[in-house]
Amino acid sequence: MTTTATAVDTVLRQVEKIVPTLRDNGEASETRRWILDENIDLLDKAGVFRIATPRRFGGLDLSLADQARVLTEIARGCGSTGWVSMVWVSNAWVATLYPDQAQEEVFAQDSVRISGGFTPSGTLTPTEGGYLLNGSWRFNTGCRGAHWNIAAALLEKPDGTVEDLVALVPMDQFTIADDWNTSSAAATGSSTTTAKDVFVPAHRVIGFEDAVLNTTPGRAHAGKTGRDYGLFSFVMAECAATFIGIARGALELFLDRVPGRPITYTSWTDQVQHPLTQIQVAAAANRISAAEGLAEGWLRQLQARADAGEQPTVEEKATVRGQAAYAIQLAKEAVETLYNASGASAIQRSVPIQRFHRDSQGLALHALLLLSTNLETHGRVLLGLDPDTPLL
Incomplete structure (x- = not known):
């Protein structure tokens, strides 16, 4: 079995080789307002998008320190590519905060890219088997190359109070606006994404507090992996x-x-x-x-x-x-x-x-x-x- 030390060294060697290419592609990526496909392909082949995938799903399951080493090396080549990679990798880890059923769906492919964030600019409405998601989320880094998207939203309760929830949804359920025109981080493609009456099954919606405190139910491996960092x-x-x-x-x-x-x-x-x-x-x-x-x-x-x-x-x-x-x-x-x-x-x-x-x-x-x-x-x-x- 490949050891974690061997795995991170292998990924770092591959990333180090492509740093010059990432740097050379910087101007073209900035002009495009989204990192070149070549960057994504090279990082994928290097194993970058497997570093936060749990070992039980075929991932490299690197520690936070080793993930940080990989992200530092990518950003040495291109800041925008490093930032996009950071979002995808960190959100792959966030997916491990969801119930096992959701994790099995997300990690059906071990090299997974997940965009999104925790600004609750949408709403969730209860429906049979889950919720309907509506809203728009700005500054959604990496949305153009993501497989899944994390969307924070508010659930209004019958008593008028609201609860912060976080939905995990396939990226193809969102529309992406062409509204990313910036003077910095231009190649991150951090456009606005919008969901309209998107059905989200209940097992792919968790409470914000559960995510923060690592208390989401339905996870057999919670607290046992050495990867629950807060x-x-x-x-x-x-x-x-x-x-x-x-x-x-x-x-x-x-x-x-x-x-x-x-x-x-x-x-x-x-x-x-x-x-x-x-x-x-x-x-x-x-x-x-x-x-x-x-x-x-x-x-x-x-x-x-x-x-x-x-x-x-x-x-x-x-x-x-x-x-x-x-x-x-x-x-x-x-x-x-x-x-x-x-x-x-x-x-x-x-x-x-x-x-x-x-x-x-x-x-x-x-x-x-x-x-x-x-x-x-x-x-x-x-x-x-x-x-x-x-x-x-």
């Missing part, structure tokens, strides 16, 4: 891994580009020799290393809890949110420093570092990743207060 801790960890990859890619691009470049309007004929450049590249490299150091801590903690069959504590979840957002900020700052040191010619679309810069700036605006919001949550818990958010 929903938002898992998502934050994978987002941070993607940002670290983007920063690693920008550093690599800068180091390849800077030797022998003169500093215009000065007597410096090689930018490498200028002390400011030396300080800038060292500062960027250390920010990336600091982000990686933070990641090692939360990955170790989350795995220890999962191996023990326990959910992270509220304090641990708040720490992951605060530290992951801080790591993302460090990675973003590293890219910004390198971009600012790259000279005016870096604004050309043919120069990849400008795309890494724009992608990191835009993706960092994601509401779940905002530094201020996450530090507030982390700080409240450090001060002994309630976190004041269900997103833990």
